[in-house]
Amino acid sequence: MMHETFVRTRFCETDALGHINNTSYFIYLEEARIEFFDLLGANMETQRWQFILASTKCDFMAQGYFKQNLVIQTWVSRVGTKSFTLNHKIKDTQTGKVIALGEAIVVYFNFDTQQSEPVPTELKEQLLEYHGAQAE
Amino acid sequence: MMHETFVRTRFCETDALGHINNTSYFIYLEEARIEFFDLLGANMETQRWQFILASTKCDFMAQGYFKQNLVIQTWVSRVGTKSFTLNHKIKDTQTGKVIALGEAIVVYFNFDTQQSEPVPTELKEQLLEYHGAQAE
Amino acid sequence: MMHETFVRTRFCETDALGHINNTSYFIYLEEARIEFFDLLGANMETQRWQFILASTKCDFMAQGYFKQNLVIQTWVSRVGTKSFTLNHKIKDTQTGKVIALGEAIVVYFNFDTQQSEPVPTELKEQLLEYHGAQAE
């Protein structure tokens, strides 16, 4: 399984080189991450939980342009003890062309104690449902 | 008197038309406003006070470009009972060319009661020091 | 008639006050403006035309929040010789609450001669179809 988030690029996300500025891709990746967390949360009503972003990365494969319709595919590539890794593929919805690849390392974090904690079993199982997916 | 804030435009603030995107000017105006509030606050240590932005506006007089050094001049054009108006002139520091004119209506606000309140006399006096300045 | 643009607020569009930052509203207004121009352009295939933003303004009526679904209603409030004025109302789609009011003065501009030009009759007629609309 993998999650799909859809965005249409905005004019203010372009830059003077005529394409989407590199910083804008991290806006799209944040959107995808938050939608994915919402999705998990929808199944976990008995428990409030939080995440901290430890690291994020983007490989730029092709230029993106204004008014482009993009899909950001999100899946889980690693589930560790206290953290997990999300991978993203950003594609043009019309041509299927890969525009960028993203990655995010997310730490399971207790905001009360301000410390990382082991990923709960229930969440681990949810994450594993999105594990190993190969975005095409 | 008027306050001057200096910014150098960033690449990600441009857009595909090759100039500074209109949304970026509001980043500069926010910078100028916050610096101006800091300045006032520096003289008002006995009192914590807060502001709410009720309205903001920008007239675009000339195009701005990447790596341009800008000065944002800020002065007070109106001091009312519960609000005041700031005006801004954004100029190229090298040529003096006017790039944009800004305006902000700021309400004096009590965050505890969630209501606007009369601007205190001491603050009014501070604001009046920056009143009527004609940015050249 | 009026045009409606839909946006869902993003996390990176919030600020440390816990609400949508004032600069983000100008992103939404740009989205609405561009969609409106697209709409007009769709009816004007025989002619390439361009616009320049001369001024933009936003009145903040209520705080906006993360993950809020907003509609930006756009209509024409003035059609002049060489320019026209767009008005916007930003509302929460669920409650109908007005979050902000926007305005944009747009100049009809010839990029080849770098000069403003009279708004063509055909465009004037299109604009007048969206004139006088009262967003509710």
Next chain:
Amino acid sequence: MMHETFVRTRFCETDALGHINNTSYFIYLEEARIEFFDLLGANMETQRWQFILASTKCDFMAQGYFKQNLVIQTWVSRVGTKSFTLNHKIKDTQTGKVIALGEAIVVYFNFDTQQSEPVPTELKEQLLEYHGAQAE
């Protein structure tokens, strides 16, 4: 040798968690990269050259806050045939605390032929002057 870029965080770069949003760090990294390219360019007047960003990454070590004065240290960690890697350390200028670590893979690119090209010897030598620096 390493290059230092100074930024003061802006209010609109924060988010509703009360700290600097992750996407804002990529604004700072772009600033640092562009300053570094300017620096190299200043020594290479006989030749116009261009770069393409192939990948960028940020590890978030500590939270950043509004009005924080940051220094972004930039150095070269790899010089390859057609590309090179920049590393960045973002620190609080007052406390020296490390806030984030950045990385960027940059490809030497000929915009006329739209192809990557070997990094010229002169540029390689310039890059090597910033190689191996250990930011403290």
